[in-house]
Amino acid sequence: MFIFVYTGCDPKQQPDASTGGKLRIVTTIGMITDIVKNVGGERVEVTGLMGPGVDPHLYKASAGDVHRLTSAQIIFFNGLHLESKMGDILAKMTGNTKTVAVTDAVDRNLLLTPPEFEGQYDPHVWFDVTLWMRAVGKVRDTLSEYDSDNTLMYWSNAERYLAKLAELHEYVKAQSARVPSEQRVLVTAHDAFNYFGKAYGFEVRGLLGISTATEAGIADVQELATFIAEKRIPAIFVESSVSPRSLKAVQAAVNSKGFNVEIGGQLYSDAMGNDGTPEGTYIGMVRHNIDTIVTALIGGTSASSMVGP
Template structure:
């Protein structure tokens, strides 16, 4: 009887062992399959939130996308971490803005290019005749904030789609279909911004913000744009700059000025106080998005949502 019980116990242990073995082997096979699938996907690294959003729309789950900068991050002063460098070194493709927007990372992009990694500045999509001039003391000759003109972003969309299709011809049809669909959405967004902008009389279309990031917006949608700081947030606003702008606001009875999500509020608040000292009350019309979009998974965390949110905030604060 004891021998029978012992035999049954041994058989039971063997069955349990086999069951555990097959579970482990099954999990290992699943992990290996997952690793093979991951290895077959393009690894794309992006810098700004605008570029990350675009690549996600065009590539979806086909790509492994790592965006280096999040909501509220100022690309002008961003410094790459050790983890960022590792992601860049392991990337198949890198998309960055260019025109020195990510000024502290320029040498890093050049190094990645020398390593043979496909590294693209999205501003290469545009003819230089479409660029606005930068400041005399700004490192580079052109204003990098091209995304605030939706028609320029359409050209960038086509360019990024072409690079993805060139590198990954197996998914070329997917990329081209997504480009075509997104261009329709961008066209509608451009028209929406135009309609809302022109609902304001021309004399009220004056946008005063923390730094000079909205000149492309001004050109595309007929706004006069004034920034306290220059094109790069690395430049400092002086007392004379605030005084001059305060004089302009009080003289022209500008109703509202705006803070930016990626720039500290202090200069805008100092400007508000300077205007009040001149006997005119200017309100802070709200926070708008400039060099970074809103939080992920929010409407303002998409390019289309950011553009629509910004124009709604601006027009609602400036209208009578």
């Protein structure tokens, strides 16, 4: 169990001149970076540690990352053991660095507890847009407390962003409804989409468990292949932050059973897309995922199905 040290900060403390008077903020995953940029606006200088294609389950902080973390005024991280290999570093943050787990804003009764995680929570809460909206509130409240002179701006920015997320939630529901209920089966590389499945009515199967730190064995591949062939699932999906090798082995195993399953496209799970692209934002990432899933499951693969070896 990781113990995270929350230290007191002077709300009136000002950043040094190197940031142009902005708050120095470090975030872990891109989805949190996106929240902070939207809520903090021009008052924050945000450094995200984990970029496109980076797996937070396996991420180890570099010496440069440690310097960025210790130089920050506020660190926002997911929590729920998502950044498990950074736990010791985050626990040692002292002085003027405030560490905040955005998932602390989510009622524990709403979190999923997969049996294989032995009592721990599934950390992938951003796949239920309504739960991720609570993380926005956590960032808003933290910034407002730390920098109270700009509370009105943080609340105004948060309200605009939350309105967009409410629209996003309705979009995902509408797109999901296009897929007949019996066809709503999502097969991916690892179990990152359980919150998505619960919120939007999909049965979710992952080759790996909640964490990508484990590896799939031959028995796992064959079991999933049998499920796909029996259910006649038309498409399975690779993930941008997980090697497609194991899932392509599943595809080959399904084909050997006399049923052809397609790679329906690449989904963004634990990392967003490249900066400057629609998928490089949380909203764009979620829209890409649901559009890719729906297109593949109701007939024909999406343009995003071109993935590397």
